[in-house]
Every structure is written in C-alpha cells, then in structure tokens.
Amino acid sequence: MKNGLEDAVAAETQLSDVDGEAGRLIIRGVSLDHLVADGTYEGVAALLLDGLMERSFDEAELRGWLAKARTKVFVHIEATDDALLALPPVDAMRALIARLPDGEDLDIALGLMAAPAVFLPAVLRLQRGQEPIAPDAALPQAADILRMLTGKLPSKEQVSALDTYLVTISDHGLNASTFASRVIASTQAGLTSSVLAALSALKGPLHGGAPGPVLDMLDAVGTAENAGRWLGDALDRGERLMGFGHRIYRVRDPRADALKGALKPLLASGQVDSARGALAEAVEAAALAILKARKPDRPLDVNVEFYTALLLEALGFPRQAFTGVFAIGRTVGWLAHAREQALDGRLIRPRSVYIGPSPAAA
Template sequence: MTMPRAIGLDDVVAAETSLSDVDGEAGRLILRGHDVEELAGRVPYEAAVALFWDGFVPVGGGVAALRRDMGAGRVAAFGRFAPLERAAAGLSPVEGLRLFLSAIADEDALAVPAALVGAVGVAAAMAVRLSEGRAPLAPDPALSHAADVLRMLSGRTPAPAHVAALDTYLVTILDHGLNASTFTARVVASTAAGLPSAVVAALMALKGPLHGGAPGPVLDMLDAIATAERADAWLAAALARGDRLMGFGHRVYRVRDPRADVLKAAIGRLTDRPGRIAFAEAVEEAALRQLAAHRSGRPLDINVEFYTALLLEALGVPRAGFTPLFAIGRVAGWVAHVREQEAAGRIIRPQSRYVGPMPARAA
C-alpha cells in the first residue's frame, strides 16, 4: 500500500484577503496597507485593532470607544469565568484559557468582537495565575488592554516602558497571513459555527509547538548555552546532532523575519536587563554564523520567536504563559478573518487524493 504523503498546502491560495500579506522573499509583513514597522512600537494595540477591523467590525466612536468596550468585556468576562476557577486551577495556562473561552456561547454578550478580545485578555491572565497557585485579579476597565493584562498578571501597576513593550508585541503579532490558527478560524467560520467557536478552534491550533507554542524553548536553549563564550560550540554541536535551533528559520520567510527587529528594538528600550540582551545578541550572532556554515545552501535567519521569548521574559511572563499571551494579540486578527470569511458565504471544503487499498471485485 502506498503511504500517504504529508501535503502542507504550500503555495496553494485558499483565500483572498484584504487583511495582511506576508512576503517571505522580501521579508515584509503588511497589515491593512501598512508595514508592520509603521504600526508596532508606534501605536497602541487598540489603535491597531481599530485599523485592522475597519470595514469588518463596526468601531463606532473610534479608538476610545474600542478601548472602553474591551475594558467592559474584561469586566464581564471576569464575572463569567469566576465559577470555573477551581476547574482551571489544575490545568496548564493554555488549557485553562480554552476552558474559560469555551464558556462563551455564540449568542452571549461576550461573543461580540471587542468584548471577546477583552475576554481573551482576562482569561489568559486568570489561567496563568491559577496555574501558579495564585488567585486571579479583577480587571480595571480604565486601563489600556496591555496595561491591564500586565497588572492582572503581576499584581502591580506596570511601568510605562513595560506597557509600551507589550503594546508593541501585541501589534506585531496581530495577524500574519493564512497561518495555521487563522486558517483554522476561517474553516470553522465557513461552517457558520459562530465567532466564539472559531476563536476556540484557532486557539487549539495555536497551542501546538510548531505554531504558537514555540517561543518558550528559546529560553531553554539560552539557559543551556549559559554564556556567550559557549555559544558557538554549543550551537555547532546542536546542528551536528540535527537539532533545530529555536528562534531561527521560518516556513515562509527566506530572509530575516521583520517582526524580529521590531521586538528587538522594543526590548532595547527596556533598560533594566542589559546583560540578558547582550547575551541574546551574542547567541544570535553565533547562531547565524553556525547556520551559514552548516546549511550554506539554505539560508536561515532569525524569526519572531527569538525576541518574543526575551520580551515576554522581561515582562515577567512565565514560559507556560507565552502561548496565552500570543492569543491575546492574535485574537483580533482571528476576529477579522472570521468576519471576512463569513462575508464570503462559502464553506471551505478542499479535496484529498485517496491512496488506500481498493475494494476487491468479484470475478
């Protein structure tokens, strides 16, 4: 029997979208007509979401109204999720996030876009704290989304520089073409299942270590290297074993991931961790040298995961919370794709090629 081949749908156009474009050859990410560098680090998350949702989700009252509605969503979600705290306490943060979001019905008041984005923020913070044995903190609707997420995670009023860094991260990961979780959201949306169902399905695609679960191991790698002087030897040995260098290489980008430099700049504005950043830069330089020597025919460069891990670490986010933090930023992108897919009104139903045995025919 012929064994099935893995087909990753590379270069297959599955949708037309006006939301984002990923140019892997040029190393460019366009969000609603803007390079990611024009938005990330320059506008708060709410402003980027308002731009991204234009034409898909009504945002009456502009950015201020969106910020207010997201804050109200956080408050409403905290009350809705409170009865589930005991069940979530024994789960990992991403599984706790899934539990909380699964409590939102399609007809729920939390099922509208702004409230749902707010709900993901508070659910992620609750899930992270519960996984560490800490009681969740109620949201403060007067704060921005980034500021309130940091406060709910740490229990402290965040420094403005930390809020700006998280805003940069959330904008950077707002959308990224037809990645696995976004495609999952669109498939579910095409069945008219409803916005909360599409978001929960997307979260489960994001959970996988080949997608949103990837940044944490970057820190494991840095811990194992330990010092800049050990970087070249450690990385060369890893490549000789056939190991993947975490934070390097991308399925789409053939050059440097533009999001990496946006996040690197954001970390550079945090002045409280110069030693850690200098060490990470030394590892980056060593990794690029080793990759160039080991895989000269296939250029590999840094991707978004490397500096994502360092930024979230600097903000005090535990490694198990990295994927829920990713979901906080990406959910607004999922929402827009769901609305775009719903407007198309056609179920996504690709074909497969059968390679199994054929039935025996009687003589």
C-alpha cells in the same frame, strides 16, 4: 497536490500580506514598521476590524468598549476549579473562553478580545496560589494585562513593549490557526467557535510552541563565551536552533526586529537583566554565523520567536504561558478573518484524493 498545501491559495483577503522574499509584513495597507512606531493593541484592532462589524468605530471608542468587556468577562473566573487549574495555562484559558456566548455581532467580538487578556493572568495567579485581580476599566488593554498579572501598575516602557508585541503578532496571513478560524467561520458556526478552533490549532508545538524553548536554549548555553561551541554541538546532534528559520520568510523576519527594538528601552532602563540581553545578542550572532557556514543554501535567519521569548520573560510571563500571550494578540486577527470569510466567502470544502485499496472483485 502538495502536502501541507504549500503555495495553495485558499482565500482572498484585505487583512495582511506576508512577503517572505522581501521580509515585509503589511496589515491593512500599513507596514509593520509604521504600525509599531506608536501603535497600540486597540489601534491595530480597530484597523483590522474596520468595515467588518455591524457598526464603525475608532481606536478611542474601542478602548472604552474593551475595558467594559474585560470587566464583564471577569465573572467567568468563578468557574475555575482544581481540575481546570491543573491544565496548562492555554488549555485552562480555552476552557474559560468556551463559556462565552457564540454569535457574529460586535459585543461577541469584544468579549473574545477581552477574554484571553483577563483569563490568562487570572489563571496564572490562581496556579501560583494568588487571588486573581479584577480588570481596571480606566486602563488600556496592555497596561491592564500587566497589572492583572503582577498586581502593580506597569512602567511606560513595559506597556509600550507589550503593545508592540500585541501589534506585531496581530495578524500574519493564512497560517494554520487563521485558516482554522476561516474554515469554522465558513460554516456560520459563530465567532466563539472560530476562535476556539484557532486557539486549538495554535497550541500545537509546530505552530505556537517555540518561544518557550528559546529560553531553554539560552539557559543551556549559559554564557556568551559558550554560545558558538554549544550551538555547534547542537547542530552536530541534529537539533534545531530555536528562534531561527521560518517557513515563509527567506530573509530576516521583520517582526524580530520590531521586538528587538521594543526590548531596548527595557534594557536601557535596567528593567531587563543586562547579562540576559548580552547572552541573547551573542547567541544570535553565533547562530547566524554557524548557520550560514553549515547551511549556505538554506536562508535561516532570526524569526519572531527569538525576541518574543526575551520580551515576554522580561515582562514577567512564565514560559509555559507564552502561547496564551500570543493568543491575546492574535485573537483580533482570527476575528477579522472569520468575519471576512463569513461576509464574502463560501463554505470551505476542499477535495481529497483517495489512495486506498480498490474494492475486491465480487
């Protein structure tokens, strides 16, 4: 037995392949760099769900269906009350998703893909004392999320950046939340139950909670000139450098490069504070140098969380909502894995090894 099921194979999948040695992510036979070149949320969703639902569809059809689904789920915002709004955003979002019907058909899946995209911006606005904004069925998902968050039509650079993020984190092998989704799906509980289980796993700080602390680290560093000294002191205190290292990747996380690339048009157009960008570059360079010097036997490089934090901050999301934004993109991966498990898998029932006391002799 390996604690944490390290290297245990628990499923066969056609959905994604994470090659930690080569630093490569493949989704349904397409490499990440090709997916993000001109990809949209609807495009990767259609790719992931292809052949797993009761009828086939393409990206354009899915865009229209998702727009209608966003409008449909918006009515559940009426269920928000003071107790719900006192919760962290991801918990409030989860409570609203739990109101959706359960089942296995495409309409259920569409509602689940639309729900976090609608519920998170609405919860954030209500927590700020603002009125929620209803979805616009004429817009694609990424553009509508940003409009519902800010009340303004986003720029093309902002839409492209969010689309890149949603594509980049749509699926990533058998991580903790995806495994939770497959376990629930194997019981035939339904897609809503699978997504709720996955979301509950995601909110744990060891899985989905690191992007926010990246910004805390940048705030603490303060200036580019202070980066090397602050990072060295943090390591001396035994602290982890947020946004560096990954359990799977032995080289640079390919998603980090995709998100760094998505930030460049925002920086070039002045939609991201140039000082913030320069600070991030300085922290990245200083961290890689000091980690290489101090931990030469451990492959520690930039992971997806470092540039996730900068990108989501630039798009106007508060750091306490980052886990919820991740769920917007990853829900389609959870759904695809749940359907794959329900169609081809068995009830997941691993064994445990008893290490307790033996019964006392009579």
